[in-house]
Amino acid sequence: MRPFAYQRATDASAAVAALAVAATDNNPLTESKVQPLAGGTTLIDLMKLDVMRPSTVIDINPLASAWSAINLDGGNLRLGALARMSDVAANPEIQHNYPVVADALRLAASQQLRNMATLGGNVLQRTRCTYFRDVSYGNCNKRNPGSGCAALEGINRMHAVLGISEQCIATYPGDFAQALIALDATVEITGRSGVRTIPFSELHKPPGNSPQIETTLAAGELISGFSIPGRWPRSVYLKARDRQSYEFALASAAVALDIQDGVVRDARVALGGVATVPWRAREAEAVIKGQKLDDGLAQRVAEAAFATAKGNKHNAFKIGLGKRVVARALHQAAAMEV
Template sequence: MNPFTYRRATTAPEAAAAAALPGHRLLGGGTNLVDLMRKGVEHPETLIDVTGFSQQIELTPGGGLLIGGAVRNSALAAHPQVRRDYPLLSRAVLTGASAQIRNMATVAGNVMQRTRCTYFADPAASRCNKRVPGSGCDAQGGFTRYHAILGGSSACIATHPSDMCVALAALDATLHLLGPDGPRALPLSEFHRLPGDTPHLETELRPGEIITGVELPPPLPAMRSAYRKVRDRASYAFALVSVGACITVENGHFAEIRLAFGGIAHRPWRATRAEAALRSGPATPEAVEAALKLEFAEARPLDGNAFKLPLARRSAAALLAQLIGETA
């Protein structure tokens, strides 16, 4: 690990100003960044601790919830209003990592975490376009069990590792950002980029911008939500496939549906095609199956992860069947 300096930021504008400086990186819980520093992937000259502000969870005037960027994951999962109104989010957070890591990790850090691709994390022996643009991708033709089946490119087939972000995508969350041009808001579903030819550009964050909070819209009346994660072992493992869903059913039809997947793409995958096909339609297994086939029509499984395609469809169908049953 290279030598670095450390200091604290006490306000969001101070942190944003520091984020614009060369060689400076923001430090929340450090559960991803410090790990990458140890592996030689990240080489910051200065770490700016941003855990001294934005730690509140509060109601918005419209009845939603504003979650500060420095809120710890464990505090988010345990918050009474999150558990009551957004159980999908609480469940997703609790399936991620260990209790010790959740006690350290922050909400903004979780959104910003980088891929857990083994080739990305191995600078000594592996080529990675995300780590060194233009160097190549050793995941292509390599071990691909944990890699993408949707949205990948010849330059990168890594997946986004967050459980929390899948839930936030399904909940229509909005990120609050602060930068040199002032504050702005951006839907979480538009924040993470697909790799294309520039996999090293991972988000729509502008130079000098930071995440100050995450806003959840008010829960819909009679909305049911759930999160399901399929992994190689029962705990402390990243998702092979995960699914988050929110639905409202009226008179046997989907009045509203939001569906998102994890473990299958470079970003949390919002299933907009399936949603459009199901919204206002019958809440039946046949309709769900047809919509999921449409959503995955452009999937490009690899030899090592072809199992993800049927696994994702079956996981989503089972989760939606569970929620439909709860609304009956």
């Protein structure tokens, strides 16, 4: 960790102004010398590891009074970006109307981390790729663009099989984002020129040729909230992992179904633990819509979800595992009493 200045933002405009100061060069946002601090569960960790080296940290927690509300009005869900993961996961109305949201949050990290971590910070959580997190490896395209990818030929059991490139196979580690992308959530972004709203699916950028650029956020922009249209009581988040708690997904599925008279009218499938970004499996959704769910259909949906997947030395198992997780999640959602 290196010395840094600590500033408390008094309000949103002061926060974005402070963040915009350092954003004059073409560096990716994650390399910016000024970083926002919310729960700190990722930023402080990466600063200790010398992966992130901000010279100024802007504490945005004072904005919590404005940015941490949970609203279920008019059939939509709005979540403030500074709401704590634990508070949202424990909300009975969310548990009832959006089980996929509550479970994705509940199954992430540990209670202590969920008490600190905010929703906005959580969706921006950076990869757990061990080569990314250890600066003694020179070859990481995320940290040092053009230096190569140590994981490609290295220990890559935890790495991604979808959305990968020759430059980077680092997995997007979060859970909550899969629920958001599945439910067509939008992100509210506050910047110097006001508030803009984009689909959540447009927030993250797959690595492609520039894995150092992880989101479409511009300098001086902060996520201020999320909105989810409609209610999804028939939804599940299924997470397969090496231990029962406090562990990242090897493969997970966020599934939401609208079933009328036994026929799937609408279906959402998103995948976690297997892709470089929050991953919506639209090809899979197309297979299921208008059909009656049975074993064969669930299998075809799962196949479609992983049609473009590509495994590496240690993670090819994630393709088969991911398919079975999708199939199980579909059955589980279909069996729910709503």
